[in-house]
Amino acid sequence: MSLFPTYPRLPVTLTDAEGTIVRDDDNNEYLDFTSGIGVNNLGHRPVAVQRAIEEQMNRLWHVSNIFPVPAQKEAAEILTSHSSMDAVFFCNSGAEANEAAIKLARKHTGKNKVVTFGQSFHGRSFATMAATGQEKVRQGFGRMLEPFDYAVWNDQESVEKNIDETTAACMLEIVQGEGGVRPAEQSFLEFVQDICRSRGVLLIIDEIQTGAGRTGELFAYETMGLDPDIITSAKGLGSGFPVGAMLGKAFLKDDFSPGSHGSTFGGNPLSATAARATLEEILKEGFLNDVKEKGKYMKEQLTKMVADIDGVKEVRGLGLMIGVEWEYEVKPIIDELRTEGVLVLPAGPDVIRLLPPLTVTTAQIDAALRILDEVFHRKA
Numbered sequence: 069m070s071l072f073p074t075y076p077r078l079p080v081t082l083t084d085a086e087g088t089i090v091r092d093d094d095n096n097e098y099l100d101f102t103s104g105i106g107v108n109n110l111g112h113r114p115v116a117v118q119r120a121i122e123e124q125m126n127r128l129w130h131v132s133n134i135f136p137v138p139a140q141k142e143a144a145e146i147l148t149s150h151s152s153m154d155a156v157f158f159c160n161s162g163a164e165a166n167e168a169a170i171k172l173a174r175k176h177t178g179k180n181k182v183v184t185f186g187q188s189f190h191g192r193s194f195a196t197m198a199a200t201g202q203e204k205v206r207q208g209f210g211r212m213l214e215p216f217d218y219a220v221w222n223d224q225e226s227v228e229k230n231i232d233e234t235t236a237a238c239m240l241e242i243v244q245g246e247g248g249v250r251p252a253e254q255s256f257l258e259f260v261q262d263i264c265r266s267r268g269v270l271l272i273i274d275e276i277q278t279g280a281g282r283t284g285e286l287f288a289y290e291t292m293g294l295d296p297d298i299i300t301s302a303k304g305l306g307s308g309f310p311v312g313a314m315l316g317k318a319f320l321k322d323d324f325s326p327g328s329h330g331s332t333f334g335g336n337p338l339s340a341t342a343a344r345a346t347l348e349e350i351l352k353e354g355f356l357n358d359v360k361e362k363g364k365y366m367k368e369q370l371t372k373m374v375a376d377i378d379g380v381k382e383v384r385g386l387g388l389m390i391g392v393e394w395e396y397e398v399k400p401i402i403d404e405l406r407t408e409g410v411l412v413l414p415a416g417p418d419v420i421r422l423l424p425p426l427t428v429t430t431a432q433i434d435a436a437l438r439i440l441d442e443v444f445h446r447k448a
């Protein structure tokens with residue numbers, strides 16, 4: 069095969085999709101509780117986003133960022149009026165959004181070090197790979213971009229130890245996604261914010277997996293009552309159209325002056341339109357409340373379901389980002405769930421991660437739960 073084998077591919081080729089349902093090339097149907105790893109938050113091919121992109125396609129696909137892009141301005145206005153941020157830089161992916169955040173923090177503070185956390189995941193580019201607190205992601209690529217220090221998750225003392233006079237920023241996920249669906253404790257987040265404030269360190273929240281409505285607010289930091297300096301978004305922001313964004317407070321604006329940063333495709337008319345249309349859907353009245361309720365329901369049902377399974381350590385998560393931690397490797401369970409018609413993800417070797425579209429119906433949740441119940445008990 070003429071592709072680099074960067075991805076261990078599953079033995080299923082998906083060809084068609086609508087909402088929460090996907091179909092493979094043998095016409096088998098699955099409930100998609102992966103959402104393309106937290107991307108298809110509005111389900112597959114959401115009508116409103118498809119229409120908006122089609123309309124834009126019939127007018128203009130791409131212009132350079134040397135011209136104003138109206139859809140970019142509209143998407144930025146929605147983002148800033150529904151967050152505590154004041155300015156947006158559009159790019160194409162999560163890694164690029166985090167790159168922009170790291171560059172901005174270093175430029176503004178004139179300092180170099182960024183403190184991140186063990187089990188974090190921030191991307192695969194050189195800076196974001198170095199920021200990622202997982203040795204397996206960095207292995208084999210030689211000397212990392214410096215300096216990044218990895219503090220211990222949910223450990224206040226460790227943050228205090230790692231922040232010093234060379235620290236530009238502290239960067240974290242509200243719920244570590246790839247690292248095992250590990251939510252930060254409220255008191256820990258407040259501590260990190262306070263210490264950042266008092267030491268002149270910028271607080272960057274990586275909302276690439278937790279944002280775009282996934283946890284029941286547009287961004288998860290809102291749920292925790294935080295006031296970060298920079299946040300990053302991607303994945304669900306374009307409903308499957310590649311778009312990323314870095315959002316910052318007004319006092320950072322001048323640090324990204326003309327010529328300081330850029331991206332040819334960043335926020336082009338098509339991707340900015342996808343972001344605008346996606347945000348409009350997420351912010352419709354009742355949508356986020358519904359996500360919270362469905363998330364609560366799913367977590368409660370799962371907790372009840374696994375009560376008699378010794379092999380399950382914990383059910384945890386926020387909104388519709390839920391993890392089930394097992395005592396052993398979950399790959400065989402995930403494979404069997406797929407055979408039975410439910411697609412789920414791993415998050416590390418021993419955690420099953422459930423990321424259904426935010427538009428999933430209660431009937432679809434119940435259908436998936438019935439299959440999970442059967443397979444979990446069979447495999448326990």
Ligand SMILES: Cc1ncc(COP(=O)(O)O)c(C=O)c1O
Nearest residue numbers: 161162163189190191245276277
């Ligand atoms: C929290 C977090 N940050 C960054 C990234 C990187 O995003 P991308 O793959 O779009 O570069 C991911 C992707 O999984 C992520 O979950």
